[in-house]
Amino acid sequence: MPFSYSQLSVYRTCPTQYEFARIKKIPRQISAGESFGSSVHNTLSKWGKIEVERGKRKEDKDQLTLFMDDPEESSLSLTSDTLSLLWHQSFIVQGYENKKDADRAREKGEAMMHKFFEWWGQKDREVAAIEKGFSIEIDVNTIKGRFDRVEQSEDSVQVIDYKTGSIRSQKEVDEDLQLSIYALASEELFGKPCTELLLLFLHEDGIHEVRTRRSKEQLEKAKKEINVLSEGIDEGVFTATPSESACGRCPYRSICEFSVV
Numbered sequence: 001m002p003f004s005y006s007q008l009s010v011y012r013t014c015p016t017q018y019e020f021a022r023i024k025k026i027p028r029q030i031s032a033g034e035s036f037g038s039s040v041h042n043t044l045s046k047w048g049k050i051e052v053e054r055g056k057r058k059e060d061k062d063q064l065t066l067f068m069d070d071p072e073e074s075s076l077s078l079t080s081d082t083l084s085l086l087w088h089q090s091f092i093v094q095g096y097e098n099k100k101d102a103d104r105a106r107e108k109g110e111a112m113m114h115k116f117f118e119w120w121g122q123k124d125r126e127v128a129a130i131e132k133g134f135s136i137e138i139d140v141n142t143i144k145g146r147f148d149r150v151e152q153s154e155d156s157v158q159v160i161d162y163k164t165g166s167i168r169s170q171k172e173v174d175e176d177l178q179l180s181i182y183a184l185a186s187e188e189l190f191g192k193p194c195t196e197l198l199l200l201f202l203h204e205d206g207i208h209e210v211r212t213r214r215s216k217e218q219l220e221k222a223k224k225e226i227n228v229l230s231e232g233i234d235e236g237v238f239t240a241t242p243s244e245s246a247c248g249r250c251p252y253r254s255i256c257e258f259s260v261v
């Protein structure tokens with residue numbers, strides 16, 4: 001059975017939450033945090049696609065300079081103003097309690113985009129993929145996912161994942177299952193070892209990087225964990241694992257008899 005990382009992640013957080021969402025299919029409201037995260041991802045996806053397009057145009061231009069004096073340029077250039085425009089075009093208003101909260105989030109996002117632009121401009125970047133979906137086989141399971149951004153050099157790739165939540169510790173990032181899945185998928189997709197996994201925490205006061213890698217042993221451990229989680233789902237084991245952090249962020253806490261918040 002195919003699973004997405006987000007399904008496995010919900011099951012890992014609390015099997016009862018998975019049951020509400022995927023088995024009982026109980027509708028839920030999008031939260032302000034989820035809405036904001038989607039707005040940021042959509043903006044940076046559009047930005048990345050312009051990067052890819054302009055890189056392609058440059059290649060075409062290099063090949064066609066003998067024949068074309070002035071090849072058509074993209075109407076959007078890679079400037080801070082463009083990024084700001086993309087942010088406002090991509091902003092999702094759902095999820096906020098009122099207009100004031102939505103306006104505050106919009107302002108916060110704009111400040112964040114300025115910080116992202118500064119980070120992005122620190123070096124030349126070769127984009128290998130933006131918002132690229134993947135599907136990999138792990139034993140009897142198919143795991144589906146999507147890379148936010150992959151940069152490459154001659155012999156390696158760097159997977160970059162955008163985050164808008166609180167900054168995680170190095171230990172948490174070193175043990176993050178999503179990043180292990182990315183490491184497995186990137187080698188398969190790009191045919192080069194994944195030399196670095198980078199979580200990019202976007203905040204209005206700055207961009208914070210947390211880097212990690214995966215050894216062969218860690219990847220084997222991740223595969224075993226994926227198998228345990230998928231077996232639990234297949235066997236219908238949906239025992240609640242309440243905790244303040246899980247229930248505090250759970251969209252079903254108002255209807256869950258096991259909630260501790």
Ligand code: SF4
Nearest residue numbers: 014017242247250256
């Ligand atoms: S409220 Fe807590 S125990 Fe209930 S489903 Fe959500 S995370 Fe699980």
